[in-house]
Amino acid sequence: MSLYRLLIRPFLIQFNPETIHRFTFTCFKAFQKSKIIRSIVSAQFRVESSSLERELFGLKFPNPVGLAAGLDKNAEAFDFLGSMGFGFVEIGTLTPKAQPGNPRPRLFRFVNDKALVNRMGFNNEGVEEAVERLRKKRTNIIIGGNIGKNKNTPNEEATDDYLKCFDALYPYVDYFVVNVSSPNTPNLRELQGKEPLKRLLNEIMEVNRNKEKTKPVLLKIAPDINNSQLDDIIEIVQETKIDGIVATNTTISREGLSYPESRIKQVGAGGLSGQPLRERSTQVIRYIHEKSGGKIPVIGVGGILTKEDALEKLEAGASLVQIYTGFIYEGPALVKAINKELVRNKV
Secondary structure (H helix, E strand, C coil), X not given: CCHHHHHHHHHHCCCCHHHXXXXXXXXHHHHHCCHHHHHXXXXXXXXXXXXXXXXXXCEEEXXXXXXXXXXXXXXXXXXXXXXXXXXXXXXXXXXXXXXXXXXXXXXXXXXXXXXXXXXXXXXXXXXXXHHHHHXXXXXXXXXXXXXXXXCCCCHHHHHHHHHHHHHHHCCCCCEEXXXXXXXXXXXXXXXXXXXXXXXXXXXXXXXXXCCCXXXXXXXXXXXXXXXXXXXXXXXXXXXXXXXXXXXXXXXXCCCCCCCCHHHHHHHCCCEEEEHHHHHHHHHHXXXXXXXXXXXXXXXXXCCCCCHHHHHHHHHHCCCEEEECHXXXXXXXXXXXXXXXXXXXXXX
């Protein structure tokens, strides 16, 4: 058992989830400034092997295990997180203007199921604050920029918000993820509809093609859509010529939770992540891979708590994987374990 699971996690879960998140990130930001600390952490957790390298979207990933969006919302600790063994780090979701997100409490643990429920609501300091931090990048970690719209922006004007974020982040991130699938911003998921989504992606790609160099653009989708909607998304991805799909976001379902109904109702609305999402996320990945004949690259995320979970995603057709809730419950040892398993299995 890792030191994190034995001593650190039992301590952390005694505190409010969001409070401890801010405390942790205060530490991360301090550690990030020290090259010596980053080197020590990297020596402990990074797995080096040419067999782990992946070339995708014109980028060379040192390994296929990334940190999903939502943890480093404001681009505060990406260099330090990279030292924990990740092959890439996705920041955000970022919006043009700073916004506080939904009222607290808005982040909840279901420890027995290794799950979280959040209704954060794209709380972030705004894209320009993130840009200021990205300008000070100290390492060569691959950065993804996850972009969204402000809560008060009507869907008819959403494209403007996405384009503002795209333009601001363009010089500083290696790829983009268009987030239309969070359940915590009112009406956001309506943008997953066929015509609105097509318009949004076409406009982003038009701007992208007019840059000096195009950057990879991916779409993050919800696990709560049916196969007919997935067929539409596959068609849209192929038609708009974006580069891939991130599958999946959190779910509004509560299936798989072992807690009493009273506890689940007490927590209320929000997106569920972690172990209960694993099976559905893998189903979506497999469906996209098979329906597209493997022509649409997929970043697999959702319920990766063990090295076996990561292998399952890759075997289902994912080219890369991301963890979030697994990182909360298992710590950086999970990243190391996955990469060591991939080397051992020559995946």
